[in-house]
Amino acid sequence: MAKKSSSAEKRHRKSLERRMRNKSAKSAVKTSVKKFVALAQKKDPEAEAAFKEMIKKIDKTAGKGIIPKNTAARKKSRMQKYYNTMKAAQ
Numbered sequence: 001m002a003k004k005s006s007s008a009e010k011r012h013r014k015s016l017e018r019r020m021r022n023k024s025a026k027s028a029v030k031t032s033v034k035k036f037v038a039l040a041q042k043k044d045p046e047a048e049a050a051f052k053e054m055i056k057k058i059d060k061t062a063g064k065g066i067i068p069k070n071t072a073a074r075k076k077s078r079m080q081k082y083y084n085t086m087k088a089a090q
Contacts, residue, residue: 025061029075032057036079040086051083 032054039047055076062072 022066025064025066029054029057029061029067033075033079037082040082043086043090047083047086051079054079 032050036047036050036054039050058067058072058075061067062069
């Protein structure tokens with residue numbers, strides 16, 4: 001195996017750290033979306049709080065550049081539509 005430079009080793013180490021951090025943030029967004037949808041389908045009153053938490057997580061991940069801004073806007077728009085139909089059905 002060829003000898004790697006110490007800077008290349010550090011870059012690799014840091015990329016793995018960032019990858020795990022980004023993966024965790026994306027997973028948290030997906031989990032919050034699933035939680036909101038599940039509560040909304042049950043017509044649970046806690047769905048509104050879950051909706052606000054989900055929007056906050058989406059905005060935070062987009063602000064950090066983990067997901068693109070347009071992707072965040074699209075997710076928020078779709079979930080807002082779902083939320084509005086849920087509220088209208090009550």
